[in-house]
Amino acid sequence: MENSLNLPGVLLPAGLGGGGYITGLLQHPADNRVLYARCDVAGVFRSRDGGESWETLNRGLTQAYHHQVQSFAISCHHPEVMFRCCGEVRSRTFYGAVHKSADGGNSWYEVCSGMGFYGNGPTRMYGEVIAVDPVHPGIIAAGGYTGGLWISRDEGESWEQSSLPEERFGCVAFHPDQPGMLYAGTISDEELNMDYADPGEYGILGLLQDRPRGKAGRMYLSRDSGQSWELLVEGPSFAGLSFDSRDPQRLLAACIWGGIKSSADGGQTWQSAGEGLLIGKQRYGTLIQDWHVPDRWYTAPDLRPQMQDIPPIPLYVSDDGAERWKLLHHHNDNDLSGFPAYMDSFNGGSRASAAGWAISKIIVDRFTPGRLYLCNWYGVAYSGDGGMTWRAGQFRGLETTCMEAVVADKLQPGKFCVTMADHSPKVTEDGGLSFRNLPGLSGYSGSSAAVISAADPGLYLYGLIGHGRTACIAVYRDGEDRARAALTLGPGLFVQALREDGNQPGTYYAYVDGAVSAGAGIYRSRDGGTSWDRTAFRPPAYVQTLPYQKRWIEAELLSVVVYQVKNACGSNQLMDTNPHQAGQLIAGEATEGIWQSSDHGDTWDFIGEGLPFQHGGPASILSAVAYSPSCPGTIYAGFISEGLWRSSDGGQSWHKLFPVMAGKLFNVSALCVGRGEHGEDVLISASEPMVRTSTESEMAWSRDGGDTWEEWEHAPLGAVRWKGIALDCEVRQVLAVTCGNGAFRGTISL
Known part of the structure; x- marks a missing residue:
């Protein structure tokens, strides 16, 4: 076992094992064993062994808000190129920065400070708001919590603000099959995630020290990589966007309290796609299609301890293209292994309930059928049998506690x-x-x-x-x-x-x-x-x-x-x-x-x-x-x-x-x-x-x-x-x- 006693002056992570909110998860586009995780207060982490152990990737970060990461992205063209968006609010001012890494996350440098991000704010667990164009490696788009949406055309080295209004962006995504098509979804003031705070006399926006930014969510589309824009729809808040690989015109979205919605016409109109999901008002922020079985989709509502009558791990699956849903499995503690012992003391002593609390992302392994990952308030877990059982490596190296x-x-x-x-x-x-x-x-x-x-x-x-x-x-x-x-x-x-x-x-x-x-x-x-x-x-x-x-x-x-x-x-x-x-x-x-x-x-x-x-x-x-x-x-x-x-x-x-x-x-x-x-x-x-x-x-x-x-x-x-x-x-x-x-x-x- 590694021991620091022979290394005077060197600081090494202690063995606490996770415990903080992992809000995003990415898989390396070419190496199936490499994963990246982002945290609301701890920065970015990397796993080289499929999620079994982790290391911190924060070299080059200097400011107070640099570890509060709202979004990140990896280039499919040059996988060593990565981006991260971080920021917070203090004294009624939002701070934010985009950092770039040219060496796979080993070191970072700042490339843009025009947008304000809120890495530990009410939209932290939703979709990625920075994206790399799948056709043109030099084009990057990022939408802030404040400051609007910005475009880079030289692989992130310089940025210009687009013509979009300064709303709260919940997801930014390039269409994987239609060159130049860039979608940007926003979140309304009314659907911010503030259920765990007491607004009191200040109100939600007062607590956020922010001004009103929209009573409705919106979906915008650019057909020329961000040079011009059109408003597609107004109404739901768009927290996550996915493209159906079977039909380039079909889009699906996680719309927070609006549930799961689908569009058959490229985002012009939207319909509910939530048959079989939990009855009652639930918050949805993650939605993913299976790479290997295109008819299969996964989602999960945002379970919190105070909620009643919700399965311990509320992972839902659809096998008909996200038309109808069913609970994947009613998990119990016997379905879990490798989770830290401290999780036993939460949610009435059920480790399964803790593992299913506040799921922020589900991803499907690009290379291995049946292998899934999820992240939540405690860390990252993986499944090798399509989600029936889950394992965590004691969250080793994923040190995220406050x-x-x-x-x-x-x-x-x-x-x-x-x-x-x-x-x-x-x-x-x-x-x-x-x-x-x-x-x-x-x-x-x-x-x-x-x-x-x-x-x-x-x-x-x-x-x-x-x-x-x-x-x-x-x-x-x-x-x-x-x-x-x-x-x-x-x-x-x-x-x-x-x-x-x-x-x-x-x-x-x-x-x-x-x-x-x-x-x-x-x-x-x-x-x-x-x-x-x-x-x-x-x-x-x-x-x-x-x-x-x-x-x-x-x-x-x-x-x-x-x-x-x-x-x-x-x-x-x-x-x-x-x-x-x-x-x-x-x-x-x-x-x-x-x-x-x-x-x-x-x-x-x-x-x-x-x-x-x-x-x-x-x-x-x-x-x-x-x-x-x-x-x-x-x-x-x-x-x-x-x-x-x-x-x-x-x-x-x-x-x-x-x-x-x-x-x-x-x-x-x-x-x-x-x-x-x-x-x-x-x-x-x-x-x-x-x-x-x-x-x-x-x-x-x-x-x-x-x-x-x-x-x-x-x-x-x-x-x-x-x-x-x-x-x-x-x-x-x-x-x-x-x-x-x-x-x-x-x-x-x-």
Whole structure:
């Protein structure tokens, strides 16, 4: 088994195994074993063994939105040429770029920034919006979420905007048999996929920070490769388009809530083609014809956990040219193999239900009859018997989880606990090679902060995120059947950080975000986490929420999605306990300061004078605080855009530690401090790329308390959004967690 212990300074994917949304899938046009997958937050992946294992393809990506991929394409003429469309929205501005690869995805460079894409937005799971002309290799067409449709006539090197209006494009496709014919379908405002968000007072478009772009979907046609256009039809939203190989005039489309529709006249008129599909309103976004049996078609509705009376894997097949449909097979867990164990805990304990949740794409193997692939919220699976049984290779290398935090065991080398946005915590005891689940609780779907007890081995405390934006502190001991909720928090509250008092066994502290009037603040437990009381910590009277600028910080600056508050914003870094003094702890507020208590939280003193709160503009916010394990009186504070600061006198004075060069911005989105062999502090600090600060992904480490620094080479990883770093108790093994790209393991050499 591959082990990073012999490779100091090299970061390798940890063995989490998928867990994020794979929104698109392509097969190499000439090599049946090569597949490409795109993810809403993790970029592009490649498999060289038919979907059994995967590798990340993000070299050359630098900006915050470059891993949020809405669409991609591969040239059938030159298979080493690929394109990807990425983007997101921040501060009412859509960002987007088209990148090109000339070496099969090994590296990428930007070729167009005229369109806005929304890789993690409401149309992410639908059709491809970039396409290569099957006749002319130089002609490429791409339709944005904003910015209209653009054409390249030199294989993607330069682009010009077409005359089409700036609507939301759901599919862009060249006709495979009729040269010059290019179709472009759009999606209406009313059929956006926002059923998992609460629009509240803002409305759907308010959440998207977008303007109206059409009350109806449309299908456009160009007969001259995009030089001129005609409107074919107005009405349904076109999320996926397929061409019938038996009849060049016949088209089929997945029309979201409009179901499956067919056209017999090249797209001029459309009729329903949904006989036999599920009764009631279902959302459809994928539709594919079998290469080997042209009468056979496949589709699947977008199953979500709250939906009732839908088959576990709702894969439907038609054997008469998509006229009538039937369920391919009623799958159960015995029909599945090679899926990660964590999927057992979802959807009532049914692995089959998890495998069928949110299917985004179905593709048919070009070369092997009966071989199918599907991708969904968890990863990519394949079938060798026409869809009757399904296999996954444990989603090896398909690291796509949005993670919150990581903590190290203070006693056992190589042991870490990680938390993530959509899963309960996981524990590794081999430095990240393998993980096991910690149990969640009914009604809770994600995890935030965590602590592994040093005083009571095998005891874990962790924050869980519940439906309806509730939270709790769970307590679990190795060997027990289940976890228990020790502190249940109301709506809008969130466990930001958990710490153990290193000098007083059984004493724990919790930092709770949210409305101060609802209970946000610092809590403590003196009985091993069984019961909790709120300490005397109170921010200034004008601070009514923690953080003070809560909505902007969580939903605009740090979050992976603008309307999903506390989804992988990063946690477990704004509180710490002093290893040199019992009852002493610090707590930071993002924009207002740092406070310290020396009596278990009964009284608090402000120690943030001289730190750059708001000095660098609205993006100058505190992201991490930490006591030195080596030097009593030394404290570290990390800031977005303003880098890392140190106090050597208990917080009375501060000076900037990194970066010291004038004008360079560094987002301390992740920080860890360990005790070196000779009593010095070992620091690792990582910077996630952000639109607001125009910073790139970086990681640096110091073996002398921050006086000198070395850059950690991670260019192949792309624009990674670092959320947490931990060093094990031997200050050798490293585990770093990210928003979107899972976790990475490595070592340092002192």
